[in-house]
Amino acid sequence: MSTDCIFCKLADGRIPTQFLHEDDLVVAFKDTNPQAPVHYLIVPRAHVASVAALETQHLPAVARCLEVAQRLAREAKVERRGFRLVVNTGQDAGQTVDHLHVHLLAGRPMEWPPG
Ligand code: 5GP
Numbered sequence: 340m341s342t343d344c345i346f347c348k349l350a351d352g353r354i355p356t357q358f359l360h361e362d363d364l365v366v367a368f369k370d371t372n373p374q375a376p377v378h379y380l381i382v383p384r385a386h387v388a389s390v391a392a393l394e395t396q397h398l399p400a401v402a403r404c405l406e407v408a409q410r411l412a413r414e415a416k417v418e419r420r421g422f423r424l425v426v427n428t429g430q431d432a433g434q435t436v437d438h439l440h441v442h443l444l445a446g447r448p449m450e451w452p453p454g
């Protein structure tokens with residue numbers, strides 16, 4: 340837990356939010372500034388700044404993020420058309436919240452390469 344981290348506060352309930360999913364390792368909620376018709380954030384409960392700071396002990400939560408992404412994509416009925424998972428890491432990638440999170444984006448065609 341990090342005292343002034345916004346995603347820690349959301350994950351542990353200090354800032355109330357509606358979870359799309361919650362379990363012992365991760366929570367998921369809607370992004371406040373959606374970039375696609377479906378835009379969810381899947382967030383480990385433990386504070387890890389980014390992929391660059393990952394350690395072996397965090398890997399079960401990372402695996403759970405992918406499992407939850409699959410489930411939420413299925414529930415949003417975008418599994419067949421497709422969806423994109425994004426993990427921005429560091430300044431060049433545009434990471435703005437320094438608590439590891441997976442974006443689940445879907446509901447429109449996505450471009451490649453990304454901007
Ligand atoms: P990043 O740019 O770090 O990859 O993604 C951070 C995401 O968190 C952004 O898409 C931003 O809209 C979202 N975000 C920032 N603050 C909040 C918040 O307080 N609540 C929610 N639900 N999303 C947030």
Ligand code: ZN
Nearest residue numbers: 344347386438
């Ligand atoms: Zn945090």
